[in-house]
Amino acid sequence: MNDVDIKKYKVRKSGNSDVTTIPVEVKEKLNLKTGESIRYIFETDGSVKIVKAEEEVDVDSIVDAVMSQYEQAIKDLVDL
Secondary structure (H helix, E strand, O other), X not given: OOOOOOOOOXXXXXXXXXEOOOOHHHHHHHOOXXXXXXXXXXXXXXXXXXXXXXXXXXXXXXXXXXXXXXXXXXXXXXXX
């Protein structure tokens, strides 16, 4: 068996949820920053894998930001 560093973390109650600590080593391994999301992958063998969730791009807010930034220029082009 490999030399494995095993740490135990307690599950605590927080409101209606159960929570636990994410160790610094796990955050570093996942390149995870505070405020980012994780996903749980439930494997067929009964194990659970934790991965960094890919942030979904909100296309509508990007379009809104671009439109408001260039609103006057677009109006000027339409008026030509």
